[in-house]
Amino acid sequence: MANDAVPASAGGSLGWLERLPVRRIILTVLTVVLVVVVGTGIVKTLTLSGTEHLDWSFWANLLVIGIALGAVYALIALGYTLVYGILRMINFAHGEVFMMGAFASFFFAAAYAQSGFLNTNPFAAMGVLFLTAILVSVGVAVLLERVAYRPLRNAPRLVPLITAIGASLFLQNTAQGMFGSQTRGYPRPEILEGTIKIGKVSFDKIDPVVIVTSIVVMVLLELFVKRTKTGKAMRAVAQDREIASLMGIDVDRVVVITFVIGGVLAGIAGVLYAMTFGQVGATMGFLPGIAAFTAAVLGGIGSIPGAALGGLILGVAESVGPYMLLSGLHVPSPFELKGVITFSILVLVLIFRPGGLLGTGEAEKV
Amino acid sequence: MRRIVLRTAVRAGAIAGIAVCFVSIVGLLERLAELPIIATTITMGDVLILLPAAAASWVAASPRVIAGERRSPDLSTAAVAGLVTGVTGAAIVTGALAIVSWLGVETVRRVFIAVSPELIDILRFGQSAVVGTVILVASSAVVGLAFASLRITPPDVRRPVVGGLFAIVVAALLNRVIEPAFDQLNVEKDWLYAINHGLTWVGAIVVFVLVAGAVRLHLGSKLRAILRPEPSPAGVDDGPEGSGRRDPFAGPLGRRGVTLIAWAVIALLLAVLPFLVGTVVSRILGSVGIFLLLGLGLNIVVGYAGLLDLGYVAFFAVGAYFTAILTGGQRLTAAGYQPPAFGASLPFYVALPIVVAIAALIGVLIGAPVLRLRGDYLAIVTLGFGEIARVLFGSVWLQNLFGGALGMSKITTAEIPGIPLHFQSDARHFYYLVLAFCLLAIFVSWRLQWSRIGRAWNAMREDEQVADAMGISTTRYKLLAFAIGGAVGSLGGALFAVSLGSLTIASFKILVSITALAVIILGGLGSIPGVIVGALVLIGLPGLLTQFEDYRLLIYGAVLIAIMLLRPQGLVPNVRRSRELHEDERLQDQWAEHALETESVEAPLPTGGAIE
DSSP, X not given: OXXXXXXXXXXXXXHHHHHSOHHHHHHHHHHHHHHHHHHHHHHHHHTOOGGGOOOHHHHHHHHHHHHHHHHHHHHHHHHHHHHHHHHXXXXXXXXXXHHHHHHXXXXXXXXXXHHTXXXXXXXXXXXXXXXXXXXXXXXXXXXXXXXXXXGXXXXXXXXXXXXXXXXXXXXXXXXXXXXXXXXXXXXXXXXXXXXXEETXXXXXXXXXXHHHHHHHHHHHHHHHHHHSHHHHHHHHHHHOHHHHHHXXXXXXXXXXXXXXXXXXXXXXHHHHHHHHHTEEOTTTTHHHHHHHHHHHXXXXXXXXXXXXXXXXXXXXXXXXXXXXXXXXXXOSSGGGGHHHHHHHHHHHHHHHOTTOSSSOOXXXXX | OHHHHHHHHHHHHHHHHHHHHHHHHTTHHHHHTTOEEETTTEEHHHHHHHHHHXXXXXXXXXXXXXXXXXXXXXXXXHHHHHHHHHHHHHHHHHHHHHHHHHHOHHHHHHHOTXXXXXXXXXXXXXXXXXXXXXXXXXXXXXXXXHHHHHHTSOHHHHHHHHHHHHHHHHHHHTHHHHHHHHHHTTOOOTTTBOTTSSBOHHHHHHHHHHHHHHHHTTHHHHHHHHHSSSOOOGGGOSSSSSXXXXXXXXXXXHHHHHHHHHHHHHHHHHHHHHHHHHHHHHHHHHHHHHHHHHHHHHIIIIIITOOOOXXXXXXXXXXXXXXXXXXXXXXXXXXXXXXOSSOOBOOHHHHHHHHHHHHHHHHHHHHGGGTTOOHHHHHHHHHHHHHHHHHHHTOSTTHHHHOGGGOEEOOOOOOOTTSOOOTTTOHHHHHHHHHHHHHHHHHHHHHHHTSHHHXXXXXXXXXXXXXXXXXXXXXXXXXXXXXXXXXXXXXXHHHHHHHHSOBOGGGGOHHHHHHHHHHHHHHOTTOHHHHHHHHIIIIIHHHHOGGGGGGHHHHHHHHHHHHHHHOTTOSSOOHHHHHHHTHHHHHHHHHHHHHHTTTSTTOOOGGGTTOO
C-alpha cells in the first residue's frame, strides 16, 4: 500500500484532470446557466402578451395551491428532520408511512361516505379518519424502527440507508398486495367541497383547512419539543447520543418517541393530502416523500422551523415554478417538469448551502 | 437454559404465525399455492405455510451464549422448543382465520383484497374448519419438532439435509430450465418430473440424495477452490476447506490443469446453454445478462468506490435512448414514424463506442457537482438525477428528440454482416450478444478490482480523508468511478434497446436502479461472483416463475432488509469487503481460530491478511 501513497499524477494519463479545478469550473458554469435560464424564463413569462398573457389571479391561485401543498410537505418533512436529528439517517421509508396512514383512513372514509355519516357529521367523521391514519402510521413507523433500524444503529452509514430503501419498497408493495394496485377516489365531506372566491382569486375550500391544520400541528410540535421534558430529552439525544445516555436518558425510548411523532405527523399529512388530491394509492408516498425530504434539507435538516419554511418554499416552487420559469420559454406542458424543479432545488441546496436555509451548516455531514 | 429457549420459541413461533398471515394477506400464498413441488401432494403453498415454522424452530433451537459459553440446547429442550414454536405459529394463524370467519370473508375482503374463500381453503388444506385446523397445528408442530432437532445435530448432518431439502424446492421451480435441457439431450425425464411439472417422489429423493451428498463432501467449496486461478494465500481465505495450507488437487494434471479443465467445462456449458434450454428461457437469460451488466456497473460505483448511486437508471436510459437515436431509430408519433430531430443511422458497433463515451461524460457531469456529498445525501441526490433523466427522456418538451411518452421504435438489430445471428428476433442469438458484453464487463471489473485504480477506490471507500491524505486524488477517482460505472451501465441500456427494438419511458423507472442495487447487495457488494448470483436469483428466478411477477418488488424489498440485517457481506462475499462490515467479529474469530490451531506455527496474524 505504501507505494501507492506517492501521487500518481506525474505519470498518470489523467494528470491534467487533477490540475483543473473541475468542480469550480462546473459549478461556475452551472450557476451562470441557471441564472440566465431562470432569469430569461421569468422575464419572458411575465412579458407574455395577447392570448398567452397570464394575469395576477392565475398566479395568486397557484400560490394558494402551492402553500397548501407546502403545508403538507412541511408535516412530512418534520418526520425526516426529527429522525435525522436523532439518528443521523434518512428514513427513506417515511413516504410509505404517510401512504399507509392515508390508505387506512380511506376505508373508513369510503364507508362513511356510503352511509352518509361523512356529510351529516363531518367533524366526528374527520376525527375518526385522522385517528385511524395516525394510529396506522404510528404503528408502521414504530415497527419499522424496531425491525429495520434498531439492530443496525451502530452499523456503517450505508447499511441502514439500504435497509430503509428496502423497507420503502417492501411497504409500498405490501400495500399493493393488500389493498390492490389501482388508485381509489378519496371522498370529501360536502362542507369542504367546492371553491371559495375572494375577488378574482378562487381556491378550493380544502386549501385553507390544510394550511390551518398544519400550522396548528407545527406550533404544538414546537411547544412539545421546547417545553416538555421529553422534548428536552429529544434535543439532548440529537446533540450527543452517548452523553445523553450517560445523563440517564433512555435513548431507545427517545428514538421510539421520535418515530411516533413522525408517524403522527405523517398520518395527519396523509389525510390532508388524500383529501386535497381526492385519491389514494400504493405509490402515492414516493414523490411527496422525496419532495418532503427536499423541503427538510432546504430548510436545514434537524430544524423544525426550517422544515416548515422548506415545505412552504418547495410547495410554492412546485406549483408556481413550472409555469413561471417555463411557459415564457414556450416549453410545452410545463407542469410535467415539476419533478425536475424539485430535484434541481435539492441538488442546488446541497451544493451551495448544504446546511440549509435555517440549518447550522454541518459541513462534515455532507 | 430451558426457560430462555422456550421464551425464544414462543416469540419465534409468533413471528412465524404473523409471517404466514402476511404472505396470505398480500396474496402471495394464493398465487403460489398451485405451484407443485412434489407430485400433486406437496405444493409451494404448503412450503410457504410451513417454512416460517421451520425457520422459527431453527432459530429457537440455535446455540446461545450463556455466561460467556456457547451452548446448544439438549435434545429434549430442542424438541419441546420446536413443538412450542410450531403450535404457537399455527395458533396465531388459526386465530386469524377465526377472526376472518367471524367478520365474514366478504367484509374483510373489502379492505384486504387477497382474502378470499380460496385462500381460507388453502390455509385449511382443503378440509373443513376443524380438520383443517388439526392438520395445520399437527403439521406445524411436526415441522417445528423436526427442524429444532435437526438444528442440534452436528453440521455434517444438518447441512446436507437442509441443502437437500432446499434443492428439492429449487429443482421443482426450475423445471422450465431442466426439462427442455433433458429433452435436447434425449435424456429420459419422466422419472424426475411429474406430468404437471412437480418432481416425482423418486425424482425428489434422487435430488435430495445427490445434493445432500454433494454438500456432505464439501463439493461446493472444492469447486470454488478449483475455479480460483491461483492458490489463495492463507490469510485471505473464507472457509476452512479452501485454505491453501494443503493443496488437494496435486494430481497428475497439476493444479493449473484441473482449473483449466473446470473453466473449459463452464465455457462449453455457457456456449450451448441457449440451445439446451430453448427460446423462452433464453429470453430470461438475456434479461439476466442486461441486469448483470447494470449490476457490474453499479458494483464499480457502489461496491468498489463506495458511492451509493440510486440514479443508476439514468445510465441505462442514456444507453438505450442514445443507441436508438444514433442507429436510426424512429419516433412513433400520431403521424406515423418520424426521424428524431437529431440522429444518425450508424451501424450498432460504430454507435456503441459513442454511446459509451456519452454515458461516461454524463457520469462525470453528474458526478462533479456532487463530489463533496457523502453517504445518504449522495444517494438521495443521485436518486434525483435518475428521476430527472426519466422525466426528461419522456417529456413532451424533448419529444422531437426522444419520442416523449410513445418512445422510439425501429432500433437497430445489431446484426453483424456475414454472421447469421438475429439478435432481435431470436432470443437464443441475443443471448450470445449479451454474453459477450457480460464477459467483457466481468473482465474489466476483475482487472480493475486490484489495479491501482481499484486499490485507490478501496482506500477511498474505507476512509476518504485518509485516502486524500495518502495522496489519492479523491476527485479524480470519484469521477472515474462515475464514468466507468456509467459506461458499463449504458452497455446494458444499449443491449436492452437492441433486444426490444423499441423503447418507452415506462422501462426506465427508478425501480431499475433499486433492482440493480438489490442484485449487488444480495450477492455481496464488491464481489463479481456475487453480482452474477444476484442477477440469476433476482432476475432469473422471477422470470421463470411468472407467478412471482407481481411480488418481485416485494421480494426485492425483503431481500434488501434481510441481507442487511443477517448477512451484510452478501451471499458470495468479497473477502476484503466482508472484513469491513464485520471487522471486530472477524478479528475475534480469527484470533480464536488462531488460538485453537496452535500447532500450525506459521498461521498469519489476522490483521495482515488482505494485502496482496
